[in-house]
Amino acid sequence: MNFNNKYFKNVIIFLIFVALVVFVFIVDKNVSKDNIISKGISTVVNPISGFFRNIGSSLREKMGGLSDEEIKDIDELNLKVKKLEEENRKLREVVIRSEALQNEYDMIKSSNFELIAADITSLNNNSWYDVFTINRGLKDGVEMGDSVVMSGDNTSDALEGLVGRVTGVYSDYSEITAITDDTVRVSIRALRSGDGGILSGMKSGELKAYMFDQNSDVIVGDEIITSGLGGVIKKDIFVGEVSKVETDDTEMKKLVYIKPGVDFKHLRRVYVVK
Numbered sequence: 001m002n003f004n005n006k007y008f009k010n011v012i013i014f015l016i017f018v019a020l021v022v023f024v025f026i027v028d029k030n031v032s033k034d035n036i037i038s039k040g041i042s043t044v045v046n047p048i049s050g051f052f053r054n055i056g057s058s059l060r061e062k063m064g065g066l067s068d069e070e071i072k073d074i075d076e077l078n079l080k081v082k083k084l085e086e087e088n089r090k091l092r093e094v095v096i097r098s099e100a101l102q103n104e105y106d107m108i109k110s111s112n113f114e115l116i117a118a119d120i121t122s123l124n125n126n127s128w129y130d131v132f133t134i135n136r137g138l139k140d141g142v143e144m145g146d147s148v149v150m151s152g153d154n155t156s157d158a159l160e161g162l163v164g165r166v167t168g169v170y171s172d173y174s175e176i177t178a179i180t181d182d183t184v185r186v187s188i189r190a191l192r193s194g195d196g197g198i199l200s201g202m203k204s205g206e207l208k209a210y211m212f213d214q215n216s217d218v219i220v221g222d223e224i225i226t227s228g229l230g231g232v233i234k235k236d237i238f239v240g241e242v243s244k245v246e247t248d249d250t251e252m253k254k255l256v257y258i259k260p261g262v263d264f265k266h267l268r269r270v271y272v273v274k
Contacts, residue, residue, distance in 0.1 A: 111159055113234065115149075115271040116140055121173065129163075129267045130181045136272060137172045144169050147226075147234040147273040148176050150262045161261030162186070162226060162237045163270055174272075179207065179239070180264050187229035188239055193217040196227055197256065199239070207240055207258040214252050218245055224258050234273050 118134035136142050144167070149160035164184060168175030177184055182201035188209055189196045195216035197209045211218055222242040228235025240258040248255050 112236075113149075113160075114274040116142060116274060118142075118174075118270050118272060120267060120270065129264050130178050131167075132176050132178070132267070134174050134176060134270060134272075135172070137170045137174050139171055141274065142166060142169050142174045142272050145232070147237060148270050149237060149273055150267060150270050160237060160271070160273075162233065162239050163262060163264075163267065165233060166272065176270070178264060179260075184232075186233050186239070187227040188224050189227040190216070190218050190242075191223040191225050193222070196229070197254075199258075202260075202264075203257070206243055207260050209256045209258060210248075211254040211256060214247065214254050216254050218242060218254060218256055220245060224256075237273070 116136055118136040118140075120129070121133050121135050123129055123132035134148075146166040148163045148165060150163050151160060162179055164176050164178035164181075166174050167177040179186055179199055180202040184199070184201075186199040187196065188199055190211075193216065195211055195213060195218055197211035197216070197218075199207055199209045201208055209224070220242050224239040224242060226233045226235055226237045226239060238261045240260040242256055243259045244257040246255040246257075247253075
């Protein structure tokens with residue numbers, strides 16, 4: 001019996017508590033504060049209502065996201081990461097430029113040619129440097145038909161890589177047509193076998209060439225240099241490395257694809273060969 005009385009009292013207390021909470025929220029939202037009774041009730045229940053509101057606000061803050069201070073810290077970290085990424089990019093550019101400058105220095109010091117340094121000032125509306133302008137001309141000693149080179153990349157022992165030839169010269173600037181253009185025909189030879197051929201433009205990022213002899217001894221990996229025939233381009237300038245060999249039975253020629261010795265999408269300073 002005592003157990004039942006105790007249990008009954010607990011149930012009553014719990015129901016009263018629930019009713020009080022519900023009543024607090026109803027009164028707090030709907031009862032006018034101008035009413036005398038409501039003022040009295042508010043005096044009693046406001047502390048309880050405020051207690052529950054404070055709990056709700058605390059829970060919303062924990063569950064609804066980060067605090068302003070935490071968000072500020074994250075923004076500062078993101079800013080630091082962006083700054084570090086930018087510094088890393090600049091350092092990579094410095095390394096690349098340093099390697100390029102070292103290659104140019106080695107080329108100038110060891111080249112058998114007299115070289116005139118020139119900067120590219122403009123190019124045509126093509127992603128490749130088929131035709132471009134340099135800031136050197138007649139007054140600098142540039143002449144029509146001069147060969148143009150750039151320091152070779154790190155994958156080859158060649159000091160200079162063939163870029164093109166001067167096809168227009170003026171007082172203080174010149175126009176260069178690269179060997180990637182179909183109009184430029186350059187006589188070449190395989191360094192290992194001595195077999196000759198002709199460059200005929202570029203396809204899918206590789207130079208194309210036809211060897212004079214369909215049975216010429218040209219294989220993948222052979223280095224290709226200029227032969228000097230016809231006087232179009234200076235002799236013994238590195239062109240590139242053979243990447244693929246095909247036989248053209250219809251024209252009785254051997255077709256050769258060559259990985260160029262320079263990157264024609266990212267030409268830097270070029271040099272006119274004298």
